[in-house]
Amino acid sequence: MAGTSPSSTSSRPAVETRQLGRVYKSRKDVVVALQGIDLSVKQGELFGVLGPNGAGKTTLIKILVTLLLPTSGQAWVDGLDVVKDYRALRHRISMVSGGENAGYGLLRVREQLWLFSQLYGMSSAAARRRIDELLERLGLAEVGNRTIAGLSSGMRQKMSLVRGLMTDPRVIFLDEPTVALDVGAARDVRNEVRRWMGEDPTRTVILTTHYMQEADELCDRVAIVNRGEVIAHGTPQALKQQVDEDVIVDLQLEPGRPLLDALRAIEGVGAASAREEDGIDRFSLLLADDAVLPRVLTTVEGSGRRVTGLVRRQPTLEDAFVKLVGRSLHEEDSSGDGA
Amino acid sequence: MTQYSPLRIFLKTVVARAYPRVIAIWRQVAWLFFDMAFPIVGSLAMVLVYQGLHAPRQYLGFVVMGGAMLAFWQNVLWSMATQFSWDRGNGTLELYTIAPTTFEAVLLGMAVGSMITTTIRAGVILVAGSLLFGISYASGGALAAIGVFLLTLAALYCLGMLLASLFLFYSREAWHLASALQEPVNFISGLYFPVRALGAYVAGGASLVPMTLGLDAMRQLLLPGTPVFIPVGLETTIVAIQVPVYAILAGLALRFLETRARSEGKLVTRWD
Numbered sequence: 275m276a277g278t279s280p281s282s283t284s285s286r287p288a289v290e291t292r293q294l295g296r297v298y299k300s301r302k303d304v305v306v307a308l309q310g311i312d313l314s315v316k317q318g319e320l321f322g323v324l325g326p327n328g329a330g331k332t333t334l335i336k337i338l339v340t341l342l343l344p345t346s347g348q349a350w351v352d353g354l355d356v357v358k359d360y361r362a363l364r365h366r367i368s369m370v371s372g373g374e375n376a377g378y379g380l381l382r383v384r385e386q387l388w389l390f391s392q393l394y395g396m397s398s399a400a401a402r403r404r405i406d407e408l409l410e411r412l413g414l415a416e417v418g419n420r421t422i423a424g425l426s427s428g429m430r431q432k433m434s435l436v437r438g439l440m441t442d443p444r445v446i447f448l449d450e451p452t453v454a455l456d457v458g459a460a461r462d463v464r465n466e467v468r469r470w471m472g473e474d475p476t477r478t479v480i481l482t483t484h485y486m487q488e489a490d491e492l493c494d495r496v497a498i499v500n501r502g503e504v505i506a507h508g509t510p511q512a513l514k515q516q517v518d519e520d521v522i523v524d525l526q527l528e529p530g531r532p533l534l535d536a537l538r539a540i541e542g543v544g545a546a547s548a549r550e551e552d553g554i555d556r557f558s559l560l561l562a563d564d565a566v567l568p569r570v571l572t573t574v575e576g577s578g579r580r581v582t583g584l585v586r587r588q589p590t591l592e593d594a595f596v597k598l599v600g601r602s603l604h605e606e607d608s609s610g611d612g613a
Numbered sequence: 614m615t616q617y618s619p620l621r622i623f624l625k626t627v628v629a630r631a632y633p634r635v636i637a638i639w640r641q642v643a644w645l646f647f648d649m650a651f652p653i654v655g656s657l658a659m660v661l662v663y664q665g666l667h668a669p670r671q672y673l674g675f676v677v678m679g680g681a682m683l684a685f686w687q688n689v690l691w692s693m694a695t696q697f698s699w700d701r702g703n704g705t706l707e708l709y710t711i712a713p714t715t716f717e718a719v720l721l722g723m724a725v726g727s728m729i730t731t732t733i734r735a736g737v738i739l740v741a742g743s744l745l746f747g748i749s750y751a752s753g754g755a756l757a758a759i760g761v762f763l764l765t766l767a768a769l770y771c772l773g774m775l776l777a778s779l780f781l782f783y784s785r786e787a788w789h790l791a792s793a794l795q796e797p798v799n800f801i802s803g804l805y806f807p808v809r810a811l812g813a814y815v816a817g818g819a820s821l822v823p824m825t826l827g828l829d830a831m832r833q834l835l836l837p838g839t840p841v842f843i844p845v846g847l848e849t850t851i852v853a854i855q856v857p858v859y860a861i862l863a864g865l866a867l868r869f870l871e872t873r874a875r876s877e878g879k880l881v882t883r884w885d
Contacts, residue, residue, distance in 0.1 A: 290852070296814070298878060336878075339711045339876070340710070340711055341707055341710055341711060341875065341880050342875055342878055342880070343872075343876045344877045361713070364614045364711055364712060364713040365614070365713040366614060366616075367711065368711075369707070369708075369711055371704065371707075374704055375703045375704055376703055376704040376705040376707070377703075377705060378633045378705075380633065380636065380637055380641060381632075381633055381636070385632070385633075385636070388629070389629045389632060389633070390629075390708060390712070391718045392625040392626055392628065392629035393622070393625075393626050393629065393708075393709065393713070393714040393719075394622065394712060394713060394714075395617030395621045395622040395625055395713070396615075396617075396625075397619070421640075437708075441614070442614045442615075443614060445614055519622035550627050
């Protein structure tokens with residue numbers, strides 16, 4: 275049976291939203307998950323959506339893939355309205371979520387992928403060829419006949435990526451695709467995404483991620499979402515320029531009394547974030563200038579904590595994020611002073 | 614990217630979704646054993662009760678046929694109606710939803726796969742029970758009984774699709790509904806005795822479940838002397854009408870509830 279290819283106009287945005295909003299109502303409360311989102315993603319772009327937990331990233335993705343209706347505003351994907359044209363749109367999109375557990379445990383990898391290919395009408399022969407090609411590229415060819423219940427989480431995530439790519443969507447939505455993957459598996463996923471985009475300049479990827487380095491490395495542009503709103507968007511380079519004039523210092527301290535709020539209160543400290551790694555508290559500070567550093571060290575000394583390392587470094591996307599959002603991606607919404 | 618016709622996608626979805634059900638026959642042999650063993654044990658209990666009461670011998674036939682049909686009803690409740698609840702929990706429902714296929718095709722595939730596997734189980738229960746208890750059937754009614762059986766299956770699985778549509782929207786509540794339906798329906802549909810014994814009103818109400826009339830018609834055809842609730846022809850006609858009625862209701866419910874589920878966020882597993 276012959277298929278029909280939709281016309282593609284290179285000038286048309288791959289994704290466009292206007293004042294998009296979503297409110298969840300329950301008997302007990304009302305949650306504004308998204309409000310006033312205006313975005314325009316060009317065809318062929320790899321567009322990142324960054325934000326802390328609960329920022330509204332996944333809600334945005336679910337609206338764009340037609341799983342959820344917006345409560346206000348409009349959105350189009352590949353020129354089709356996500357509310358009115360959702361049936362036609364579903365031919366053109368795909369979604370892969372991190373930690374995905376979908377499917378049937380008794381099926382083998384190839385069978386599982388074949389099953390999902392049939393939901394798009396692919397011929398079995400074409401589907402099997404495409405599945406084998408993608409499994410090979412992602413280093414999964416040898417586990418193709420293993421039941422999915424016996425796969426590691428990394429293998430399973432790669433299999434989900436094969437599922438997402440095999441139907442050749444115009445726009446693919448990757449919702450934290452490398453979450454909880456080891457370094458090697460995450461690299462394989464990123465490489466495959468790049469290669470897949472390289473095969474056709476009109477293919478578009480919308481990526482949400484918790485990993486700033488991943489967004490910096492992969493994305494052409496990113497939007498930073500916080501509390502349901504886009505607070506900044508642009509190329510990673512442009513966002514990093516927002517902290518170009520700041521002095522960025524990484525401070526390592528031995529564990530001790532909470533210090534983050536005290537550091538944030540120092541005049542000239544633009545933003546501060548903290549994380550604990552291998553028993554050491556690591557603080558990233560954005561300082562207005564070098565003159566602020568002695569005040570920081572005085573505060574640390576006053577807290578009785580010992581400095582084990584101090585490095586001045588170049589700005590990263592994470593620094594820009596911390597400056598814009600006020601906290602790092604790793605901090606929970608309510609935690610004022612984790613370290 | 615190639616866009617295929619809705620009919621092609623529908624048919625391919627049916628085959629694909631039936632596949633895991635059918636393949637489970639070979640890959641889940643232990644389940645197969647339990648699915649056959651428990652209905653036989655249940656039937657055995659009823660047989661012993663009837664023997665203790667010195668009931669007519671044909672009652673043993675009622676029990677064995679009811680035990681075989683029980684496999685279908687349990688399958689409809691727990692492998693059809695509740696399947697979307699499982700699918701939502703592990704994210705599969707999201708993937709079905711965003712694909713260009715339809716829920717009707719997914720459910721029909723589920724039904725076809727279930728019918729194949731459950732027919733094998735029910736067949737084993739029927740043969741084993743009949744040999745074990747020495748039951749004989751009227752061979753003259755066999756062909757007609759097979760026809761009624763196929764019609765009953767179609768109606769029963771269309772009802773299963775209707776129930777599954779409820780699970781698209783409701784989750785735990787629908788689970789309770791399935792639990793609540795199991796035992797009462799087992800009783801009022803006359804799995805272990807002729808449904809006529811319940812009186813016209815209860816049996817008439819129980820006829821909403823296609824198994825009630827289908828089973829009664831098959832018993833009348835295969836076990837002469839079965840007390841007649843209503844004649845076989847009328848029972849068959851009612852079951853035949855239930856097929857399109859439940860199919861259409863399932864389609865309408867699926868469309869309505871999908872829209873509501875998208876509106877209320879019931880299709881997504883997380884929404885941060």
